[in-house]
Amino acid sequence: MAKKVEVKQLLEAGVHFGHLTRKWNPNMAPYIYMERNGIHVINLYKTVAKLDEANAALKKIAASGRKILFVATKKQAKDIVAEKVANVNMPYITERWPGGMLTNFVTIRKAVKKMASIDRMKKDGTFNTLSKKERLQVDRLRAKLEKNLGSISEMTRLPGALFVVDTMREHIAVKEAQKLNIPIFAMIDTNSDPRDIDFVIPSNDDASKSIDIIMTHVTNAVAEGLAERKAERQSDKEGAGEPQAPKAEATKEKTVEETPENAKVEAVAEAAIETKEVKEETPVVDEAPKVKEEKEEPKKEAAETPSEEKSEKGDDLTKIEGIGPKAAEAIVNSGIVSFADLAKAKSDKIKEILTEASSRMAHLDPTSWPKQAKMAADGKWDELKEWQDKVKAGVE
Template structure:
């Protein structure tokens, strides 16, 4: 969907930080200064949203996951809702160190969760003492809180989407080390050079975060829908080819039988 500057304005996407807290590298995205606050150029924001949306749609269409990262209070619930709705992994609690660079260990922790669930299903859990059951339950709850939202992420993500790159600097560094593309909402107090796809925007207000996330998750959903349509079309094509092959084979058998009778 097209990005309207008016809707960005109404959501307060244009409000940057105090001028004394700004990062000079954000100068190309600053429109003006008002009452000691930098105002973001929303025309540039709209263009950047469309660029990021197109790239994210392609990544989703390729079958790779996009990991959303936002641990600040204003963004947590919004990211959990939006990313969860399109079945994408997200981190809204503390970033687990080595989440990307030591992914094998993180996967082991996720498998531990699945192992506990199997214990509860097959009755093994009930053979434990009361104290042991309590310990296992606490471990399961802790793992679910920190890693439950990435349980389906079986390999490294195709991209990272970050809200507030200053706060999520560890996630940014890990993604950079592994050359994972970084998409992010970047406010006037941050360095945009750390990000591959910059969306200059207010990353403190929930309305602003909600508006940006709505656009990018819609684009991802479209990419996923296109992928499904392509797969369905491919399967239909295979089925049609099989029917044609069987029909030809049957026709050949009938012809051979007729020739033998003659």
């Protein structure tokens, strides 16, 4: 688990410095501690609380497999954000924000594919057949695309969240995310409006030290989410390779004989708990039938456990294009917890659920969601991904 940020660290980094009092936004009043020498001072205790809240949400989004798009085009932040975010393999924009980056995502993807086609031309020798002037023009186009869109080349669909440094400067990105109901995380200074932001981190967004410490903790949380996802997928892969009950028995025997002392103690404790559960559930009859039931019962439990856990946990509905974390939460709360349930639901009913949950989700178009859910429920993930790449924001 990542180390929790302390108020002292934020204080040393200058996170508490706000703007001049005459430039403040009154909506930031709850996050302002005091005024000193004509400058507002941010309440760092609230910064810590809000940062922890944002990190928990970012970790969850990263663990679900969705991308988080980081936006920071100001001079003080661009190099820091590019360095930190590249370490966790997330997309970022540190040059100019391309208008329609989210609302016209299909066109942006075409530009990215153009970059890939130029690379293929250079590999297969087609590039060398062009004239000197044409090669120069293609090289310039490739360099321009790389500068503006190179960092989002692996983002094949709309991001699961947007992280912004300085919402005043990146107001177009914020508006586009709002229109598509994408959750917005942001560093908010005393001159910004926090009302349009889902996860506010009140902090100094002008000083490089302040940006560095906030981005360090944010990217650590994202890295944790990615590590959890990797571990979960690894365990699922291992579980799919062998039958559940024999694997459990083999593990018990091997663990007691071969593992170190600490692992032995844990294995014995687990075996004792399982034996106790079996004995409590097994009726007291003759000795021979009792032994037989004790052998059969664990196999039955092992066989039933995955389906029970799946029914309780449900499916990750955010894998459907157009469904964000908030929309998924509203749908799950209505009783639709799996891809199969969503495939059977009518789009009018889904629209009604979203509108009742929040007026901000009233613009969402769930027409294609049952179709996507049907493909997901049938396990046609390649077909689903291909379909999502062709359409715009999940709307045919």
